[in-house]
Amino acid sequence: MDEVRLGVIGVGGMGTEHVRYLRAGDVKRCVLAAVCDVVPERLVPYRDTVKTFDDSATLIRSGAVDAVLIATPHYDHTLIGIDALQQGLHVLTEKPISAHKADAQRLLAAHTDKSRVFSVMYQMRTMPMYRKLRKLVQDGDLGEIRRVNWIITTWYRTEAYYASGGWRATWKGEGGGVLLNQCPHTLDLLQWICGMPVKLRAWCNFGKYHTIEVEDEANAYFEYANGATGLFSTTTAEAPGTNRFEIAGDRGKVVCENNRITFTRNEVNAREYSDTTDERFMPPEVWNVDVPFSAALTSHANIVQNFVNAILDGEPLVAPAEEGMASIELANAMLYSTFENREVSLPLDADSYEAALKARIAGSQFVKGAVKEGSLDLAGSQP
Numbered sequence: 151m152d153e154v155r156l157g158v159i160g161v162g163g164m165g166t167e168h169v170r171y172l173r174a175g176d177v178k179r180c181v182l183a184a185v186c187d188v189v190p191e192r193l194v195p196y197r198d199t200v201k202t203f204d205d206s207a208t209l210i211r212s213g214a215v216d217a218v219l220i221a222t223p224h225y226d227h228t229l230i231g232i233d234a235l236q237q238g239l240h241v242l243t244e245k246p247i248s249a250h251k252a253d254a255q256r257l258l259a260a261h262t263d264k265s266r267v268f269s270v271m272y273q274m275r276t277m278p279m280y281r282k283l284r285k286l287v288q289d290g291d292l293g294e295i296r297r298v299n300w301i302i303t304t305w306y307r308t309e310a311y312y313a314s315g316g317w318r319a320t321w322k323g324e325g326g327g328v329l330l331n332q333c334p335h336t337l338d339l340l341q342w343i344c345g346m347p348v349k350l351r352a353w354c355n356f357g358k359y360h361t362i363e364v365e366d367e368a369n370a371y372f373e374y375a376n377g378a379t380g381l382f383s384t385t386t387a388e389a390p391g392t393n394r395f396e397i398a399g400d401r402g403k404v405v406c407e408n409n410r411i412t413f414t415r416n417e418v419n420a421r422e423y424s425d426t427t428d429e430r431f432m433p434p435e436v437w438n439v440d441v442p443f444s445a446a447l448t449s450h451a452n453i454v455q456n457f458v459n460a461i462l463d464g465e466p467l468v469a470p471a472e473e474g475m476a477s478i479e480l481a482n483a484m485l486y487s488t489f490e491n492r493e494v495s496l497p498l499d500a501d502s503y504e505a506a507l508k509a510r511i512a513g514s515q516f517v518k519g520a521v522k523e524g525s526l527d528l529a530g531s532q533p
Contacts, residue, residue, distance in 0.1 A: 154240070154458045155183035157215035159206050159230055161192050162315070164244060165221035168450060169196070176451040180458045184214045206230045210237050217242065217267070217461065219454065223317040224249040224325050231268075232260040240267040242457045245334040247474035249325030250507055251482050251500040254475050261471065267460045269453065269467050270474035274335045275342065276452040278444035283395075283406055284343045286413070286441070292399030293419060298344050298372070298380035304391035305332035305384065312362050319362035322514030325507065327364030328386050329354070329481035337477035338469075340382070344397065346476060347372035347380060351493045352484035359387035363514065370484050382484075402436065411441035482507075 158168050165187070172182040185196045186203040193202040203209040206226075210218065210233055217240035220230050228248045234241045235257075247270050248254035261268045274280060286292060305328060317323030324330060329337070352370035360366050366387055372380030395406040400422075402415035415437045416423070423434045452468075459465035479496065482503045487494040489506050 151216065151462065153179045153181055154461050155214065155216045156180055156454075156458075157184035157186060157203075157209050157218045158182065159186045159209065159218050159220050160222035160226075160244075161185050161187045161196070162189075162221070165219075168219055168221055168454070171449065171451045172454070173199075176449070177454045177458060179462060180454065184209055184212070207233060210234050210239060216240060217457070219271075220244060223315075223323060224330060225253070225323075228253040228257045231257045235260045235263070235266060235268065238263065238266065240457070240461050241471070242267075242269045242271065242454065243471070243474075244271045245338070245474070246270075246330060246478050246481070247471055248478060249330060250504055251475065251479050251498055252504040254478050255500060258472060258475065267457060267467070268471040269457045269460070270469045270471050271450060271453050272335060272338050272469035272474070273448060273450050273453045274339055275468050276456075277448045278446050279406060279409065279411060280339055280343065282441060282443040283397075283404065283411060286404060287343055287397065291401065291413075291415075292397060292404060293401030294376060295344060295374070295378045295397060295399045297378060297396075297398040298340070298374075299394070299396045300336065300340060300381075301383045301392045301394045302333070302336050303383065303385050303388040304393045305386045306389045306391055307332075307360070307366075307386040309360060312360055319360070319364050319366075320514050321364060321507065321510040324364065326481060326485060327356075327362060327366050328384055329365060329368055329484055332386060333368075333384055333481065334477045336384070337480045338474070340380075341476040341480065342473075344380070345374065346480075346496060348375050349373050349493055349495045350480075350483055350487060352487040354485055354488040359385070365485065365488075368484055368488075370487070404441070411443065413437075413439040413441050415439060 158165050161169060182200055184201040186206050186209045187193055188204060190204060196202055201214050218234050220227055220243040227243045231241050231243055248257050312319045319327055350370050350372045354365040355367040356365050357363055358367050367385040370382045397404050400420045404413045417435045456468045460467050479498050483494045483496060483498045486503050486506060
């Protein structure tokens with residue numbers, strides 16, 4: 151094989167963008183061979199150039215594609231992903247890989263043929279700023295991490311946004327709000343750079359600022375195995391928003407904000423200094439450094455190119471599907487902590503969370519918009 155025939159399943163908002171750059175030739179050695187959507191009118195623009203399907207199972211079994219990119223609502227990621235993997239296709243799914251941990255486990259369990267490439271669309275892992283930040287942490291330049299704070303309130307969304315699709319902002323159609331839709335990227339980067347906490351306590355507010363039934367604001371406190379602590383704050387209702395990621399270690403503090411990394415580096419280890427100095431108030435001397443990083447552009451096409459290269463050349467994946475579990479677990483744990491009004495230990499009990507989610511799905515309402523009857527398995531992959 152010298153090129154990958156790719157099918158895009160779901161050509162609504164994000165799927166349309168994937169089609170755009172694929173047709174523009176932004177991904178080398180990849181040809182857009184087919185598109186699929188349950189809404190017939192969405193297929194009309196493509197009928198003269200690629201094969202079109204109104205059913206994912208038919209596309210998957212058509213022989214027209216080597217791989218699929220799944221850009222459907224969240225619950226369908228699991229169902230379609232399992233089907234595609236079982237039929238021997240390579241799979242790239244939009245974030246999150248599933249709406250909840252139990253479904254993610256079912257999806258990952260279907261990846262039995264490791265010759266099939268399975269990746270998730272975490273394109274922010276290719277951003278030079280976050281790659282440099284991760285290297286600083288992994289290389290030990292910050293020493294042992296003591297504190298992590300991320301304020302990410304730049305996900306502003308309006309009532310019109312939530313009205314744009316009946317699946318949005320419902321337990322039944324999406325499985326959550328800002329944590330499941332906007333924050334998977336942020337939560338993925340948080341654990342990719344700093345690791346997973348061992349427990350958390352969260353406070354989520356449901357429909358606080360919008361006429362929706364899921365969370366549009368979330369605040370959480372984390373604890374890590376080494377005793378480090380973390381704070382996470384997000385909402386879709388703040389304007390202007392803030393995006394400030396701060397990591398403090400015993401060798402200094404790094405701040406990512408306004409597309410800039412600033413590193414305030416202690417000349418000596420803060421703990422060692424505390425144990426040995428005669429000073430009672432004066433902290434160690436510091437260096438103030440602006441950390442350089444590449445200005446390379448980041449796009450969804452970067453992940454698709456990596457996916458294609460992995461299929462054709464065996465290139466290591468930037469975002470293997472197995473690593474997509476962590477961001478789902480963090481989001482689910484924050485919601486579960488709020489549901490239960492208590493601290494939650496990680497790893498999260500997937501079955502308990504699924505039961506709690508299904509209780510909310512049972513009472514879910516389509517607050518805005520409408521969805522085509524039968525177009526989604528709105529209850530998830532299990533009854």
